[in-house]
Amino acid sequence: MTITTWKDQLQTAIEPSLAEEIDLFENQLELKKQGKLTDQVFGETRLRRGAYGQRYDNGQRHDGIESRTLPFPSDGLTKGAETVWDAPGMQRIKIPYGGLNPEQLEAMAQLAEEYSDNILHITTRQDIQLHFIHLEDTPDLMRRLGAVGITTREACGNSVRNICGCPLAGVCRTEAFDITPYADAMTWFLMGHDDVQDFGRKFKIAFSGCADEACGLVRFHDLGYVAKTEIVDGEIKRFFDVYVGGGLGTVPHQAKVLAEMVPEAEILPQAQAVSRVFARLGEKKNRNRARLKFLVAKLGLEEFQRLVEEERKILPHDDRWTSFLQDVPEQTEVALKPPTFLNGAPLPEGFNDWYATNVYHQRQEGYTTITIKLPLGDISSDQAYALADIAREYVGESLRATVEQNLVLRWVSEKDLPAVFSALDRWGLADPGAEKVTDITSCPGTDTCKLGIASSRGLSAELRDRLIEKNGSLDPAIQDLKVKVSGCFNSCGQHHVADIGFFGNSRRRENRAVPHFQVVLGGKWKDNGGAYGLAIGAVPSRNIPAVFDTITETYAADRTAEETFHDWIGRYGKKEVRTLIQPFMDVPSYAEKPEYFSDWGDPREFTMSDMGIGECAGEIVSLFEIEVARAEGEAFDALIDLDEGRFVEAEAGAYKAMILAARALIRNQYIDIGDDPDRIVAEFKSRFFDTKLFFDRFAKGKFGRYLFSRHAEAPEKIDEEVARRRIEEANLFIEAAHACDAKIAAEAGSGGIPNLLA
Amino acid sequence: MFPERIQIKLFITEEINLADLVSVFHGWIQQNELDGLVLDVADYRHVPNGPGLLLMGHEGDYALDLADGRPGVTYKHKRDWPAGADTVAARLGVALARVRRAAELLKRDTGINVDPARLEIRIADRLAVPNTAESFEAIQQIVLNDPQDVFGPISAVRNVAGDDPRNALTIEVEIAPVPV
Ligand code: HEM
Ligand code: SF4
Secondary structure, three states: OOOOOHHHHOOOOOOHHHHHHHHHHHHHHHHHHOOOOOHHHHHHHHHHOOEEOOOOOOOEEEOOOOEEEOOOOOOOOEEEOOEEOOOOEEEEEOOHHHEEOHHHHHHHHHHHHHHOOOEEEEOOOOOEEEEEEOHHHHHHHHHHHHOOOOOOOOOOOOOEOOOEEOOOOOOOOOOOOOOHHHHHHHHHHHOOOHHHOOOOOOEOEEEEOOOOOOOOOHHHOOEEEEEEEEEEOOEEEEEEEEEEOOEOOOOOEOOEEEEEEEEHHHHHHHHHHHHHHHHHHOOOOOHHHOOHHHHHHHHOHHHHHHHHHHHHHHOOOOOHHHHHHHHOOOOOOOOOOOOOOOOOOOOOOOHHHHHHHHEEEOOOOOEEEEEEOOHHHEEEHHHHHHHHHHHHHHOOOOEEEOOOOOEEEEEEEHHHHHHHHHHHHHOOOOOOOOOOOOOOEEOOHHHOOOOOOOOHHHHHHHHHHHHHHOHHHOOHHHHOOOEEEEOOOOOOOOHHHOOEEEEEEEEEEOOEEEEEEEEEEOOEOHHHHOEOOEEEEEEEHHHHHHHHHHHHHHHHHHOOOOOOHHHHHHHHOHHHHHHHHHHHOOOOOOOOOHHHHEEOOEEEEOOOHHHOOOOOOOOOOOOHHHHHHHHHHHHHHHHHHHHOOOHHHHHHHHHHHHHHHHHHHHHHHOOOOOOOHHHHHHHHHHHHHOOOOOOEOOOEOHHHHHHHHHHHOOOOOOOHHHHHHHHHHHHHHHHHHHHHHHHHHHHHHOOOOOOOOO | OOOOOEEEEEEOOOOOOHHHHHHHHHHHHHOOOOOOOEEEEEEEOOOOOOOEEEEEEOOEEEEEEOHHHOOEEEEEEOOOOOOOOOOHHHHHHHHHHHHHHHHHHHHHHHOOOOOOOEEEEEEOOOOOOOOOHHHHHHHHHHHHHOOOOOOOOEEEEEEOOOOOOOOOEEEEEEEOOOOO
16 A cells, blocks of 8 residues: 555545645644744744644643653754643634534534544534644644635634624524625635735724624624615615624723724725724733733724725735625525425423523524533534534535634525434533523633633533423523533633623632632623623632622522623623622631632642642732731722712722732832832832843733833722723732732742742 | 455444543543553544444544444544554454453443454445445455454454445454353
8 A cells, every 4th residue: 555645645635725835834833843933923823823832841740749841852842932742732723604514514523523533523613623733743733624615714813803703694593694795705805915024913803794693792802794775776775883892801992983884895905994094003022911902992982993904005906805706696605405384293301491591593584593502612523523414414515614603504494403403412402591691601721721720621610410300490580591601710711791701810828829700791792792791709629610690690580671791791780790709708717618729620729720820839928918818898889880880989999909900919028118109119120120020921911011100190080980990900910919929929939039030 | 465454343322421431441541541542532423323432543533433323433544654563463463452442441440341242343444445245245255364363253344334335344253152
C-alpha cells in the first residue's frame, strides 16, 4: 500500500487558495521549529487560523497538592509567548451564522474522534470548537475541513470573527426577511479582505431578522444588522438598521444606531468603510481599549458616523458589493419532504414534553424547526453521525448551531415529528426543555480556558442536574428563565443578558482561595440582548444552587401575573435581592466545611495559580478584608441609586467605592493614609500601579486606569449609561483589589520580594 | 497500513457511577500512576453514551468511556510512540499494556472489574487505516498472529464497525478463558 498524506489525498478536494493558505501555515510551523519566526508573529498567525491556547499550556498545572511542571517533550520550543509547543490547544472552527450540512457535521465528528476527545463543542457565537488539539495536527485538520467547505481562517486573533445570525432565518414567523444570504455575503467579502487585516482587536458582526427577539444578539456586537422592509414605489424593498460599538466583555456596551434603513446594496461597502475607520483610528497598543466600542465612545457617535460616510465616498468601487444580490432567492433552502400535518398517529413516550418546548412552527405551514438541546453545548462524535443521518433522512441539508449552544434541524415536516423524536431519542438527543431554565449556557471556564477563574461548566452541570430533577414541580415562571454562566468577567457565557447570570471570581478566607460567583440579575435576552444585568454580590460557588433557589422561589411567589423576571427585579429592588442572598455570602472555616475550598466538578483544592497568580501561603495580617467591605457596600449603594434613578449619586458612589478599595490596599502598608482622594490616588499609583502589583495578568493596568481617569476628571453630563458604566468599573476595580491582595499575600508567604513583572 | 492512533477498550459489565471516579482520576495524576504524561481530567458525564470521564495525556488519553452504551476502560495512544514500537503488533502491545495498567488501578482503587473475555480495538486513523475489508483483514491477521502473545488465547475476531466508510475501523477480540 502506498504511503500517502492528507495533503496528497485531498489535493483536488480543497479550493486552491484555501489549500495554499494551509500549506503556508504548515510551512510557518516548520519555520517556527527552526527558530526563524518570533513567538509574537507565530502566535498571531496561529490565532488567525483559529488555533487557540488552552489552560496549562504554559506547562504548569496545580494538581491539588502543588503546582507542577508538565514535562512536555518540547525542549524549550514554544508556539507563542509562554506557550509550550506540545501543550494541547483549542481549535475554533468558524461556522458562518451557524449553518452546516450533514457532510460537514460528519467531517467534524471524525476530526473530534481522531485529534480531540470525541466531542464537538458548540459555542455562544455559533462556532464549533475542538479541544486538546496538538498544533502539529492542525494543518491536516484544516485540510479535512477545507475538503467539506469549511475554513478556520480568522476564527480567532484580531480579525473579523464568525458572523452570527438567527438560526431561524428563512423560516421565522417574525422576521422581515431571511438574513442568510447577507450574512453569507458579508462573511466571504470580509474574510481576508485587505481592509480588515490591521485591527487592534477582534471584530464581531451579527445579523438579525427582527428587532424584538434575541436570536442575532445584535446589540452587543461591534457591528450589527436588523432586517427591515419598506414599500417603495409599490414594491417591497429590503433595508437594515445598522448598529455599532456594542460588546460584552468586562464593561458591556449597548450598540448605537450607526444608520437606519440602509439599503441592502449598501451594507458591504458601509462595513468596509467602518473597517477602514477602525483600522486607522482604533487603539493598537492597549488591547483593553482596542475594541470598536471604545473608538465610538471616544469619537462620539456623530463623529464616527461622519468618518464612516467620508470613507464610504472615497472607496474604490467593488463589484462584490452588489453581485451577491442577484442570487438572493426568496427562500434559501428547499424542503426534502412535503408539508404534511400530524394526523393523530400514536405518539412515542416523552413526545409531548419535547413537542411543547423543542418544536417551533415555521412560517411555512406544515413545517417545523426542532431544537436539539445539548448539555453544555457538547455533542459526541457518535451522536453527530446519528444526527447527520437523521438530517439526511428528514430534512436534507439544513442544520444550524445556535448562540444558546444547541443545534436545530429545520424543515421537518410535521408528520415526521414522532419518527424524528424517536430517532433522536435513541441517541440521547431528544432532551426536552430547549431554551428553558435547564438549558444553561456556559463558557468553557476553568475546564479549558486560560483566563478561567471558577468552573462555569461545573456549576452549570450542577444547576442543570438539580433543575432537571425537580423540573416537573418547578413553577412555570421559573421554567422560562434564562441562566448563563461565565468563568470570569470576560463574559463569553453572555451572563449580562441572562435573567440570572453568574461570573466566576475568587475570595480569600484563612489565606486560602475560595471559588465564588458574582450574581448578575435583570439582563434582557429579548430585543437582541436589550439590557444588561448588574452584579448583586459574590457568593461562594458551593452556595450558588441555594441562592438560585432562594431568588427563583421568591420571584415565583412575589411576581404579578405576566411579570417577567427582568421587570420583577426592577420592582422588587436590588437592595431586597441583596438581602435575600446575604446569608449565603459567608465562607465557613476550612476545618468546618473544606468543600467550600474546591469547585464544582473538580475535587482539587481551589487555586488561582493556574491562571498565573501566585498561590496563598504564609500568614499575613490583613486589614484589607475589613476595609474592602466598605468599598463593596458603597458600590452596592450606588447600584440602588442607579435603580432608583439617582444617576449623579450613583456615579459619585461608584467613584467613592474605587477610592475606598484603593485605600483598603494602602492601609495594609500605610495605616495613616487618611481620607484625601488625591493622596489616596497618588499612593495607590506609586505602591500598586507603578509596581504593577495591581495588574491583571491579561487586562494589565486596565482596572487601575478606571480610577485614574475618573479621578482626573468628573464627567460633565451624567446619565444612566455613564452611571451604569461607572458601577461596572467600580466592581471590576474591587475585584482587582482582591486579586492584588491575594498576590501580595502569596508573595509574602513565599518570602520573596514582590514580582514586579507579574 | 501503519496507524498513528490505536485505542483499546476493556469492557465493564457491572454498574458504575462516574461521579465517584472524578477524584480517583485526579489522584492518579497526583500520584503519577499511569504510563505517559497525563495532563488533566475532562468530564463529559453529561453526554449520553459519550466519552465519559477522560484523562487527557500527551502521548495518549485514558478514559472511562460510555460509547455504544457499553462502559469500559480505554487507552488511546496518539503520538510519540515509545522506542521500538515500530510495528502494528508492537503498538497494539503498548496500548494493551497501558489499558491493562489502568484497569488494575481501577480495581485497586474502586473494586471495579473488567471483563477478561473480550476487548475492542479501534483505529481512529482514517488515512492509514480506512474502514475497509482490506484493513480489517490486515489487522485481523496481525491480531491472530499475536507475535508477542499479548492477547492470550483468541477465540474470535470480529469487525464491529460495519461497512460504513465514515466509521473508524473497530474490531472486537474474544479471548478464551485460560484454563486453571
Ligand atoms: C481560550 C479561551 C478564551 C479567551 C482567552 C477569551 C477571551 C475573551 C476576552 C478577553 C473577552 C472580552 C473581550 C472584549 O469584549 O473586549 C471575551 C469575550 C467574549 N468571548 Fe471569549 N475567550 C475565550 C473563549 C471563548 C469561547 C470558547 C467563546 C465561545 C465562542 C467565547 C466567546 C466570547 C463572547 C461571546 C464574548 C463577548 C464579547 C462580545 O461579543 O463583545 N470566548 N473573550
Ligand atoms: S468568560 Fe472567562 S473563563 Fe469563560 S471562556 Fe471567557 S475568558 Fe474564559
